[in-house]
Amino acid sequence: MAEHLTLLPPATDAAAQLPRNVEAEAALLGALMIDNRIAEDVQLKLRAEHFYEPLHGRIYEALMKLLERDMVANPVTMKPMLEQDPALKELGGVAYLAQLTGNGAALIGARDFAAQIYDLALLRELVGVGRELVENALDTSEDVNPREQIEAAEVALYKVSEGEGETGSVKSFLSASTMAVQVAERALNSGGHLSGITTGINCLNEKIGGLHNSDLMILAGRPGMGKTSLATNIAYNASSRWVRDEADGIPREKNMGAKTAFFSLEMSADQLATRVLAEQSGISGEALRMGKISRADFQNLSRAARELQDLPLFIDDTPGLTIAALRTRARRLKRRHDIGFIVIDYLQLLQGSGKGNDNRVNEISEISRGLKTLAKELHVPVLALSQLSRAVEQREDKRPQLSDLRESGSIEQDADMVWFVFREDYYVAAKEPGDKEGAAHMEWAQEMERIYGLAELIVAKQRHGSTGRIRMKFDAKITRFSDLAEGYAPLEDYE
CATH class of the missing domain: 3.40.50.300 (P-loop containing nucleotide triphosphate hydrolases)
Incomplete structure (x- = not known):
């Protein structure tokens, strides 16, 4: 399968060092087209931008669009969506999609491929954050604020570390109701x-x-x-x-x-x-x-x-x-x-x-x-x-x-x-009468005693x-x- 992926010449030496597994991407796409049910396990976490090869990301996106319409996603149904793609034409056109489905053994490891593609995407994000941090830190112009750079780096790192949580915010009613019952159980166990x-x-x-x-x-x-x-x-x-x-x-x-x-x-x-x-x-x-x-x-x-x-x-x-x-x-x-x-x-x-x-x-x-x-x-x-x-x-x-x-x-x-x-006593205290022997002061003292x-x-x-x-x-x-x-x-x- 690897010989069909020669469209991946790295733009620079730095790009060649980025973590990726193009073969795993191809194997996963092939498995998804063979058995659309696999998408149920991978689509909550995996998105098109997680693929290193842009063409693979576009193929994945087209596949998911078909599944959202309750249509079968295979090389035939995906042809109209991708046949004009320049990168796909370089690889022989729609025939490349059929070649992706040629390895049925990929069905066995599809979930593992998806997990690895996602993890490698996180590593690439981390590399990007690190490079930007270094470039910004080397900028010594007068308007640079180091504290702001540190805060921006913290935000970027947090987004990378919480990437999985951000994509999992949609919950089924079963999941949501289970959480509600757990809250009620917690209240019951605490004494009501x-x-x-x-x-x-x-x-x-x-x-x-x-x-x-x-x-x-x-x-x-x-x-x-x-x-x-x-x-x-x-x-x-x-x-x-x-x-x-x-x-x-x-x-x-x-x-x-x-x-x-x-x-x-x-x-x-x-x-x-x-x-x-x-x-x-x-x-x-x-x-x-x-x-x-x-x-x-x-x-x-x-x-x-x-x-x-x-x-x-x-x-x-x-x-x-x-x-x-x-x-x-x-x-x-x-x-x-x-x-x-x-x-x-x-x-x-x-x-x-x-x-x-x-x-x-x-x-x-x-x-x-x-x-x-x-x-x-x-x-x-x-x-x-x-x-x-x-x-x-x-x-x-x-x-x-x-x-x-x-x-x-x-x-x-x-x-x-x-x-x-x-606190009512705060306001009443400020109204203390000046004559400490008079009836007004006695009335004030009784009121203070009641609310103090x-x-x-x-x-x-x-x-x-x-x-x-x-x-x-x-x-x-x-x-x-x-x-x-x-x-x-x-x-x-x-x-």
């Missing part, structure tokens, strides 16, 4: 309310069923409401549950935790770590920063630090990330550490890919779409924090609404869930279930959100 990754807060788990893969969740609030604290709490709870379940021998698919990536665009990594240490040691962050701790407190701090040293919580505090750079870094963490949950603090600090001439609404739209795409691409939940507009402060009822999201249209549309964190340490999480949008409000306890000293003690009635759901 947790089908995703735990947030560590039972009342929230019961409301949303945990953090679900491919979901984009937006957590929004005015400054001082504690949205970063809540995100940090959830990130810690998910990563610590991963460690606990793994230590208990629970298999990965049933683990209720997740290795977590925390992109902190506002706070530094050590500030974020201080929050986690404060929460776990019971010492306020202020006392930690100023050294106002006793020897016993320091021992508690050391114990907490030792327990957390193996915590799979990865903090990236690079400022001014673009959405493209964030996605590249997330892919890298997924590949290296198999992260299962991503937190971004916060959305408005990300930058779009525009050159500064776009308006901010379009930029936020690009960012929110990019975050949703990231959640689906890596198949992990993504929790992004967001600012609220000042419209909240103008209303008597300070509870946020969806319309309060800054540049809200796209954020609200792209999100699978939108949460608002609200209470927080609400408003689930304003949820694709998987109902909206509503959840009461939580907030310990401002150690910035920890937790479940309320038994006896507190849940808040009413929205209609």
Whole structure:
């Protein structure tokens, strides 16, 4: 068969070194024309561009077009589609197609041929990425940005490594329904309310069923409401549950935790770590920063630090990330550490890919779409924090609404869930009367006593279930959100 493939003279010495197996391509095409049923096994992964020889790619494409029309694909039916092909004419025209079917033994190894053709195509892609990387790195002109080159190389490598996943996104209903049943089974085994990754807060788990893969969740609030604290709490709870379940021998698919990536665009990594240490040691962050701790407190701090040293919580505090750079870094963490949950603090600090001439609404739209795409691409939940507009402060009822999201249209549309964190005591505290002996101050003190340490999480949008409000306890000293003690009635759901 090889003598019919003399149309493959390499253009250069470099091209001659590219990985390929032209004979395997010819054998596979012959087998496909002899038995069209083989296409059912190879067409999900193999595409025309995976063939080294362009003519073979065109033959494969023509063959697949016929099969899509429920027609038989053989040298006779393919003749009208290929007889004018210049490369085929050089090999004797349509007779070449008949010659490809001459080796019936190829039927036995057809699936292996397809796998090898695909693997060699990946290797050629890798060679291309490497060459481009070298050429770009050798370019020392003034407008070259090495960091951008590294990010571009990461994206290219990820596309090569995930090439198989990108072509397998179409699922049969059987496959999809099996996955749905597995989610339901996971919720049943957890005690009836947790089908995703735990947030560590039972009342929230019961409301949303945990953090679900491919979901984009937006957590929004005015400054001082504690949205970063809540995100940090959830990130810690998910990563610590991963460690606990793994230590208990629970298999990965049933683990209720997740290795977590925390992109902190506002706070530094050590500030974020201080929050986690404060929460776990019971010492306020202020006392930690100023050294106002006793020897016993320091021992508690050391114990907490030792327990957390193996915590799979990865903090990236690079400022001014673009959405493209964030996605590249997330892919890298997924590949290296198999992260299962991503937190971004916060959305408005990300930058779009525009050159500064776009308006901010379009930029936020690009960012929110990019975050949703990231959640689906890596198949992990993504929790992004967001600012609220000042419209909240103008209303008597300070509870946020969806319309309060800054540049809200796209954020609200792209999100699978939108949460608002609200602490009434924050606003009441600001209204303390000046006369500390008067009746007004006494009334204010009673109101503060009633609401102090209470927080609400408003689930304003949820694709998987109902909206509503959840009461939580907030310990401002150690910035920890937790479940309320038994006896507190849940808040009413929205209609």
